[in-house]
Amino acid sequence: MSETIHDIRRRLKQQSVTPAEINALKQDQRAGVQRLIQSYERKRLLAQKEAERFEQMAAYEKDLRSQGKEWIAGVDEAGRGPLAGPVVAGAAMLTDDFFYPALNDSKKMSPAARKACYTYIMDNALATGVGIVTAEEIDAMNIYKAAQLAMVKAIENMNQRVDHVLVDAMKLAISTPQTKLIKGDQKSISVAAGSVVAKVTRDELMERMAYRYPQYGFHEHMGYGTKKHLEALKAHGPCELHRKSFQPIKELIEQKA
Known part of the structure; x- marks a missing residue:
């Protein structure tokens, strides 16, 4: 009896297959098996490229x-x-x-x-x-x-x-x-x-800090100058976390002075 697609998926995920078994699975006519093999080989190629890049970075x-x-x-x-x-x-x-x-x-x-x-x-x-x-x-x-x-x-x-x-x-x-x-x-x-x-x-x-200053949405943009952040700055002005020497914060402060 042929191995079920579910069992093949499990073994591929666990990487408990030999090269010979992979070659045998490539001959399996079931479309579901072929999709699993294609996905497995894409992931294996990606992992190989990552490993090669890592070695270069070392x-x-x-x-x-x-x-x-x-x-x-x-x-x-x-x-x-x-x-x-x-x-x-x-x-x-x-x-x-x-x-x-x-x-x-x-x-x-x-x-x-x-x-x-x-x-x-x-x-x-x-x-x-x-x-x-x-x-x-x-x-x-x-x-x-x-x-x-x-x-x-x-x-x-x-x-x-x-x-x-x-x-x-x-x-x-x-x-x-x-x-x-x-x-x-x-x-x-x-x-x-x-x-x-x-x-x-x-x-x-x-x-x-987003909990301390919820009006700025720091958890969404981490302090970068997104549209939402700039709108919050105009509405509420800067807080102690803002860099006063950076534009447009510096300009906002000068306008209020």
């Missing part, structure tokens, strides 16, 4: 380890562009056998994928750290310097010896050797992990 870490560097951290920030909220940096130090193929630049991941990745990083990284610089501090020093400061704080908050730092697109005022990587969150697994830590941490913070 090249900087492997090269540094070949030079005798053992404690390698990647750092990135989230929140340079929003009109409200802090800029948050994340730092991550990964084991040499760390493997999470879906890890990517946090901006390219869905919220659910980021959250799952964040949980895996927190459970499996050698160390992680977070640095937060408030809106008030951003106004006092400018966003670029604030992002640099957040990164330094994130590295310091790992409470871990660091031999080398991989930094996304910035040079930091630290004594530890560092490598500045343009689009580092797409080139280094450590920087990408830092970007996930930063993004998830900041999003959760803004979601909590």
